[in-house]
Each structure stands twice: as structure tokens, then as C-alpha cells.
Amino acid sequence: MGSRKTDRREFLKQSASLAGAAALGATARSASGQLPGPEAQLRGTEELVGYGQRSRFVTSKRIPHGGRPSPDVFGLDFHIATPLQDQVGLVTPTSLHYVGTTRGAFVPDIDPAKHRLMIHGMVDNPLVFTMEDLKRLPSVTRLHFIECAGNRASRRHVTVQETHGMTSCAEWTGVLLSTLLEEAGVQEGGDWIVAEGVEEVKGASSIPMSKAMADCIVCYGMNGEPVRPQQGFPLRLIVPGGEGILNVKWLRRIKVVDQFYMTYNDYGHLRQDPADAALSLQIGPKSVITVPSGGQQLPGPGFYEVRGLAWSGAGRVARVEVTTDGGRNWFDADLRGEPQPMAHTAFSFSWTWDGKPCELQSRCIDEIGQVQPSRAEVARFWGQPEDQPPSVKGQDNSIQPWRIDSDGGVHNAIA
Amino acid sequence: MGSRKTDRREFLKQSASLAGAAALGATARSASGQLPGPEAQLRGTEELVGYGQRSRFVTSKRIPHGGRPSPDVFGLDFHIATPLQDQVGLVTPTSLHYVGTTRGAFVPDIDPAKHRLMIHGMVDNPLVFTMEDLKRLPSVTRLHFIECAGNRASRRHVTVQETHGMTSCAEWTGVLLSTLLEEAGVQEGGDWIVAEGVEEVKGASSIPMSKAMADCIVCYGMNGEPVRPQQGFPLRLIVPGGEGILNVKWLRRIKVVDQFYMTYNDYGHLRQDPADAALSLQIGPKSVITVPSGGQQLPGPGFYEVRGLAWSGAGRVARVEVTTDGGRNWFDADLRGEPQPMAHTAFSFSWTWDGKPCELQSRCIDEIGQVQPSRAEVARFWGQPEDQPPSVKGQDNSIQPWRIDSDGGVHNAIA
Numbered sequence: 001m002g003s004r005k006t007d008r009r010e011f012l013k014q015s016a017s018l019a020g021a022a023a024l025g026a027t028a029r030s031a032s033g034q035l036p037g038p039e040a041q042l043r044g045t046e047e048l049v050g051y052g053q054r055s056r057f058v059t060s061k062r063i064p065h066g067g068r069p070s071p072d073v074f075g076l077d078f079h080i081a082t083p084l085q086d087q088v089g090l091v092t093p094t095s096l097h098y099v100g101t102t103r104g105a106f107v108p109d110i111d112p113a114k115h116r117l118m119i120h121g122m123v124d125n126p127l128v129f130t131m132e133d134l135k136r137l138p139s140v141t142r143l144h145f146i147e148c149a150g151n152r153a154s155r156r157h158v159t160v161q162e163t164h165g166m167t168s169c170a171e172w173t174g175v176l177l178s179t180l181l182e183e184a185g186v187q188e189g190g191d192w193i194v195a196e197g198v199e200e201v202k203g204a205s206s207i208p209m210s211k212a213m214a215d216c217i218v219c220y221g222m223n224g225e226p227v228r229p230q231q232g233f234p235l236r237l238i239v240p241g242g243e244g245i246l247n248v249k250w251l252r253r254i255k256v257v258d259q260f261y262m263t264y265n266d267y268g269h270l271r272q273d274p275a276d277a278a279l280s281l282q283i284g285p286k287s288v289i290t291v292p293s294g295g296q297q298l299p300g301p302g303f304y305e306v307r308g309l310a311w312s313g314a315g316r317v318a319r320v321e322v323t324t325d326g327g328r329n330w331f332d333a334d335l336r337g338e339p340q341p342m343a344h345t346a347f348s349f350s351w352t353w354d355g356k357p358c359e360l361q362s363r364c365i366d367e368i369g370q371v372q373p374s375r376a377e378v379a380r381f382w383g384q385p386e387d388q389p390p391s392v393k394g395q396d397n398s399i400q401p402w403r404i405d406s407d408g409g410v411h412n413a414i415a
Numbered sequence: 416m417g418s419r420k421t422d423r424r425e426f427l428k429q430s431a432s433l434a435g436a437a438a439l440g441a442t443a444r445s446a447s448g449q450l451p452g453p454e455a456q457l458r459g460t461e462e463l464v465g466y467g468q469r470s471r472f473v474t475s476k477r478i479p480h481g482g483r484p485s486p487d488v489f490g491l492d493f494h495i496a497t498p499l500q501d502q503v504g505l506v507t508p509t510s511l512h513y514v515g516t517t518r519g520a521f522v523p524d525i526d527p528a529k530h531r532l533m534i535h536g537m538v539d540n541p542l543v544f545t546m547e548d549l550k551r552l553p554s555v556t557r558l559h560f561i562e563c564a565g566n567r568a569s570r571r572h573v574t575v576q577e578t579h580g581m582t583s584c585a586e587w588t589g590v591l592l593s594t595l596l597e598e599a600g601v602q603e604g605g606d607w608i609v610a611e612g613v614e615e616v617k618g619a620s621s622i623p624m625s626k627a628m629a630d631c632i633v634c635y636g637m638n639g640e641p642v643r644p645q646q647g648f649p650l651r652l653i654v655p656g657g658e659g660i661l662n663v664k665w666l667r668r669i670k671v672v673d674q675f676y677m678t679y680n681d682y683g684h685l686r687q688d689p690a691d692a693a694l695s696l697q698i699g700p701k702s703v704i705t706v707p708s709g710g711q712q713l714p715g716p717g718f719y720e721v722r723g724l725a726w727s728g729a730g731r732v733a734r735v736e737v738t739t740d741g742g743r744n745w746f747d748a749d750l751r752g753e754p755q756p757m758a759h760t761a762f763s764f765s766w767t768w769d770g771k772p773c774e775l776q777s778r779c780i781d782e783i784g785q786v787q788p789s790r791a792e793v794a795r796f797w798g799q800p801e802d803q804p805p806s807v808k809g810q811d812n813s814i815q816p817w818r819i820d821s822d823g824g825v826h827n828a829i830a
Contacts, residue, residue: 041521050476051510055648057527058641061465088636089556089588095466106456112472138720141504141751141761173504221503226473233470305553336556346556
């Protein structure tokens with residue numbers, strides 16, 4: 001550890017001298033040099049005054065998970081991946097937050113004035129809440145990521161949107177589920193809840209009562225405004241650190257029950273071994289470098305800031321390490337701000353590329369000491385051959401390698 | 416203080432017993448009761464898959480500052496206020512972030528590939544950066560509010576959007592200005608900078624070098640995506656805690672100079688007394704209750720969560736106090752998460768309304784001990800009669816009173 005810190009200091013000293021404008025190709029001109037003059041002025045419409053939009057030069061968008069658009073974009077089982085390679089900062093822009101549904105591009109069209117949330121089952125006082133009722137109750141605002149358990153990289157993926165685009169992070173606001181359950185009065189033996197959304201398939205998830213009482217949130221707000229339709233308008237259950245499907249959208253019913261019940265949402269969890277299913281409730285630890293990442297092109301040797309995201313379903317990110325030589329040496333990355341529990345944490349790492357082929361990786365260490373594994377380690381854990389995808393049965397939180405060729409091209413280096 | 420804490424504990428105990436569903440009018444039904452069934456399904460377009468939008472039932476929007484739409488919406492001197500009464504959580508939704516410009520609804524239409532940032536004047540190495548250059552440099556991601564110095568309430572205002580809508584908070588990402596200035600090499604005597612944006616009026620602001628080197632950020636990111644055109648796409652200077660006009664949009668030039676220079680942006684700052692002008696550089700401390708606020712209607716006596724925002728240009732919010740009896744008793748509000756320096760801090764306060772007329776207020780105490788003043792105190796500070804607006808010369812960070820009538824109507828209580 002001591003020697004790594006020394007390396008890091010040396011490294012930063014070196015980087016600082018290379019971080020200069022000359023290394024970037026920035027050109028010095030006299031103060032009278034030409035700068036772009038007054039550009040065309042865009043006249044805002046009344047609509048744009050009311051609710052602004054992004055620049056016409058910004059075209060970043062979500063894509064169907066796993067790659068290029070396909071005819072099943074509007075099919076039944078459908079996921080949309082966020083463009084992680086374009087994200088700057090920590091919060092995922094709401095319009096670009098990933099979507100996972102069983103109904104594809106279709107979302108329920110819910111009038112919030114008519115929406116109700118029922119709490120029933122093994123409780124003393126079954127309750128029905130209107131949206132206005134919920135907004136009068138004590139609320140919390142917390143940053144949380146959501147990640148689909150199916151967010152896994154394959155060697156055929158090109159970009160980080162394809163390998164890791166099924167995770168996003170937002171500021172969620174709502175009422176702690178414990179507040180509602182305490183009001184209803186959970187009865188002896190009510191050890192699970194089933195949370196159901198307004199979906200034709202009656203999408204629902206079973207969640208242990210211990211988790212429900214710990215930190216789950218019945219959310220009406222996301223990034224400062226009402227939850228969007230694709231995210232569950234008007235009400236979504238947030239299960240911090242739990243796999244994506246537990247975060248039930250269009251929430252309308254919570255039933256307190258005595259055991260795990262199989263529901264439509266569990267179609268993907270039906271496994272022979274109950275231990276495998278239990279293990280899949282909690283996400284991570286995981287991280288990925290988003291800049292530079294697959295499909296990008298480095299203009300040439302020189303200074304770069306390597307950037308990425310890290311997260312863990314077990315709590316806060318404690319540390320992120322980066323290697324630029326395929327895993328021989330690891331260095332601490334800088335974390336931005338104070339890591340929040342079960343939230344994306346942005347990291348960065350000052351790096352000077354010498355122009356030779358190399359391989360970048362990141363790994364996350366969380367507050368309970370879990371270390372993000374390599375693909376080989378994940379494969380061994382699941383008892384699979386190392387040359388197969390490591391995640392046939394469980395989640396895949398393995399380290400993502402990006403190879404940089406001497407021409408500056410960045411490529412997915414999964415073997 | 417000791418007795419206030421006891422009061423608070425008593426109060427919370429009391430609230431807890433009233434916080435129940437019964438107090439909200441929530442009705443209990445049997446598990447077989449009617450809940451809204453499967454609703455109509457909305458089919459997403461390919462455009463909505465790529466970039467999502469809000470529900471058609473959510474119509475919250477920005478308005479011209481000071482009240483109802485008027486013919487000068489598209490005029491030259493123009494400000495748009497954010498709907499604080501609808502905001503949930505801490506971050507202002509990007510589409511609803513307030514806008515202050517000297518060119519109204521017109522914004523420069525800038526191609527980022529052609530945009531340049533020049534650093535020149537009293538420097539050893541004048542520099543010109545492309546957007547790609549800037550994105551390779553070490554960056555930071557920080558939460559900061561921006562508030563227009565003209566954000567002031569008057570007795571004619573009805574809603575909190577009218578009284579306080581010229582402040583917003585976002586996650587900003589970019590390069591520290593100090594990184595660029597150090598690269599350029601500031602010369603002896605270069606004690607100020609003038610920052611200029613791409614505007615026909617050549618909008619520019621003078622900022623002391625000490626502030627420029629401390630924490631100013633040349634931002635290309637806002638809430639996870641590129642800065643929006645109305646916020647300065649592709650580049651905005653963020654001057655944390657400084658008054659809004661210092662946060663130059665469409666930033667293209669930073670000139671290191673020897674003194675404060677008057678520019679078009681300073682039209683509002685030209686005062687006889689230099690001390691007044693100097694005082695106006697830093698915002699706050701300030702706070703406002705957003706729920707309940709003017710124009711809202713409480714459905715009846717019972718439990719409510721009082722919510723609001725607090726901020727200070729001097730650093731972190733240390734404490735927020737709330738009164739429900741017009742200032743006789745003050746109680747500590749709960750702060751959400753860890754307050755960030757020069758960022759909005761969300762607060763809440765559990766309150767049971769007995770149905771009698773009352774007056775709610777909040778006040779912010781920041782980390783250097785500044786206490787948000789009353790309107791009378793602000794008026795005295797500026798040497799004005801108390802029955803006049805307190806802010807003719809300087810900013811107005813005074814306490815906002817909301818009166819609640821026995822019918823539940825909430826009204827602006829500025830005398």
C-alpha cells in the first residue's frame with residue numbers, strides 16, 4: 001500500500017507537467033485572434049420558456065439493451081439502455097434513465113387523481129392512500145441507483161451503453177415504506193411483502209419484510225419532478241441496492257404475506273436452487289470506466305482524465321481502483337463528493353497515455369469490504385468454464401476491460 | 416434552547432399520533448375492494464424510447480418572473496422563474512431551471528465543435544481551448560445553486576414561484592477555472608477576471624481573482640448531460656454562491672485584468688456607493704417554505720409535512736428554523752442529506768394544523784453563523800422605512816411569511 005501511494009504521488013507529479021494545454025494541442029493566440037462571433041440567436045417558443053429542452057447538437061439517446069435497434073423494440077419483453085459514455089457527472093438525466101419492463105415501450109397512462117395505493121394482507125388496518133394523502137406524510141430524498149440483474153457484458157458488445165447501460169442513478173423522493181407499514185400494523189408472521197404495479201401482467205415482486213422496513217421508499221418524485229411514466233408514474237417502489245425488477249413501477253398494491261410468493265416478475269428468478277435466487281436480490285459491487293470506453297477514439301498520446309461510475313447494493317462505495325496495464329498495477333481513483341449508500345459514485349483518474357497499446361480496468365471495493373471480481377472469478381463462483389459467459393445463472397458484476405490500440409481506438413477486451 | 420428541544424420532542428410525539436392514515440382521511444377497504452384496474456397503455460414512439468418525457472398529467476411550468484405572462488415575455492430583458500411549489504427533492508429539473516438573460520427568450524445557437532474558450536489578458540501563455548480539450552482535463556462534479564440578485568418578494572406576489580422562483584440548484588460538471596488559469600500563468604497584478612459570453616450585448620462579468628481561483632468551474636455538464644442552451648450551452652462559468660449574473664452563459668472568453676471593469680452585465684450594479692456593489696456579490700443566507708405556500712389550499716386540519724429550501728452563498732446551511740405562530744416560537748427543521756457548500760438544502764418539518772389561522776416562516780442559519788433576517792431588519796440595514804420594500808438597493812434575503820386562514824387557504828403575508 002505504501003509503495004502504491006508513492007507511485008501515485010510520482011504519477012500525479014508527472015501528470016501535472018503533462019496536463020498542460022500544449023499536451024492537449026490547445027493553441028495560443030493573441031488577444032485579438034479570431035473567436036467565434038455572435039452566433040445566430042434562437043427564438044424560444046412559449047413552450048420552451050415553460051419547459052426547456054436540450055441543444056439540437058446534443059443527440060445522445062437510449063437504445064434497446066444489447067445493441068442495435070431491432071424489430072422487438074416494441075415487443076413484450078423489452079429493456080432500454082442509457083448512454084453511459086455520454087454521461088457527465090453522477091445523476092442520470094431523467095430522459096435518459098434506463099428502462100426495464102415486461103411490456104416494452106408500452107406504459108400505463110395513469111391519472112394521478114384516480115390512482116390509489118392499497119396496503120393490505122397480514123395487517124391490522126388495511127389502508128388505501130390517494131396521492132395527496134401520501135404527499136402529506138413525512139418524506140425522504142435520497143440518491144439511489146437501479147440496475148437490472150440482466151445488465152451484463154458480452155464480447156460482442158462494442159460500447160459501454162451495450163455492456164453496462166442497464167444501470168442509472170437518480171434522486172428519489174417519497175415516503176418510507178416503513179411509515180406506511182407501521183401505520184397499517186404488520187401482523188405476527190408477516191415476513192414478506194408482495195408489491196404489485198398497474199400492469200396487464202400484474203407485475204409484482206416479493207421482498208423480505210426486513211428490507212421493506214429498512215429503507216424502501218414509495219416514491220412520487222424523481223430528480224426534482226414527478227416520477228416519469230417510463231419510471232412508474234405516479235408511484236414507484238424503490239428498493240435500494242436490490243435488483244431492478246424489485247423496484248416496482250406504477251405501484252398500486254402492497255400485500256403483507258407469510259412467505260416468498262412466485263409472481264410474474266419472478267419469471268426470471270425461477271431457479272432450481274433457492275440459494276441462487278436469494279443471492280440475486282442484492283446488486284454489485286460493480287464499476288465501469290465510461291471514458292475512455294468501447295468505440296471511442298483517443299486523438300493521440302497525452303493527458304486524459306479517465307472517468308467512470310461505481311456502485312454496490314451493500315452500501316457505500318469505499319474505494320475504486322484503476323489499472324492501465326491490464327491488472328498488473330492498481331491505483332486509487334479519486335471519488336467525487338461523499339459516496340451515498342446504494343448510489344452511483346463517480347470516480348476519475350489522471351492518466352497520461354504514452355501511445356502504446358494498453359488495457360484499462362476499474363474495480364469497486366464497497367464499505368463491507370466486497371471486491372468486484374474478475375470475469376474468471378465470477379465464472380469459478382458459478383462453477384462454469386472460464387471461457388463461457390460468467391453469468392449464466394446469477395448476476396454478472398465482473399470487471400470490464402477496455403483495450404486501447406496504438407491508433408487510439410478503444411475496444412471491448414472481454415476475451 | 417433546552418426547553419425548545421423539549422417542545423420539539425413533545426411536538427413530534429404528538430404529531431406521531433396524528434400522522435396516521437385516519438388523520439389523512441385515508442380509507443380502509445377489504446383486500447377485495449376496488450382499485451383502479453389496468454389502465455390504458457400508452458405506446459411509446461421511437462423518439463420516446465430514445466429520450467423520455469414527463470406524463471401528460473404533469474403540466475408544471477416556468478413563468479416570467481414576477482407573475483403572470485405579459486407581452487415582454489419575448490422582450491430584451493427577461494427572466495423565467497421556476498415552479499418551486501411543485502418541486503420535490505433537491506435538484507431542480509433541468510427543463511424547469513430558472514433562466515435570467517438580457518436577451519429574453521433568445522439564446523445563441525452554438526455548434527460545440529466550433530466553440531472556443533480563450534484565456535488571455537495578464538497571463539504568460541494566452542490559450543484557446545476546444546470543447547474536446549476541456550473534456551480531457553481533470554474535472555469536478557458539484558451541486559450548486561444559482562440565484563438572481565433580483566429574486567425578491569413583493570406583497571403583490573401570490574405564489575412562491577413569483578416570490579422566490581429565480582433560484583435553482585443543479586449538479587454541475589466541468590474544469591476548475593484555477594486549472595486553466597494556472598496553465599495560462601496569471602501575471603503580477605492580475606487581480607480580476609472579466610468573463611464574457613457569446614451574446615450580442617457582449618454579456619460579461621468582473622470577478623475577483625481570489626474567487627476565480629477558489630472554486631469557480633468552467634462547466635460543460637449539468638444534471639448529467641450537456642449544459643442546456645438556456646443555461647449556456649456549451650459552456651457556463653459557475654461562480655458558487657455568487658449572484659446569478661456572475662455565472663456567465665455561453666462562455667467564450669476570460670480576460671485577466673488589473674481591476675473591476677464595468678461591463679454590460681454590470682448595468683444593474685452601477686451604484687454610487689462601491690460598498691453596496693461589493694456586498695451584492697454573495698447571495699443569502701436565505702430560505703423559503705415551498706409547501707404549504709401561497710395559492711395552495713390545505714384540505715383540513717391534521718398532519719402535514721412542511722417542506723422548503725435553504726441556501727447561502729457563504730457555504731453550507733448549518734440549520735433551518737421554522738415557526739408556525741408568526742415568529743413567537745422557532746423549531747429546528749430536519750435537513751435532508753448532508754448540506755453541500757453553496758447548494759440548496761432541502762428541509763422538512765412535521766406539523767399538525769389545528770385549523771386555526773396561523774403564519775408559517777422559515778429562516779436559514781449558515782455555517783459562518785449568518786442568520787436570515789426579517790424584512791424589517793433588511794429595511795433597517797439599507798436605511799429604508801420598514802413599510803417599503805426592503806431591497807431597493809441590495810439583495811433581499813428576508814424571511815418569507817405565509818398566512819394560513821381558517822379555510823385552509825395559504826396567502827403571502829408580506830405586510
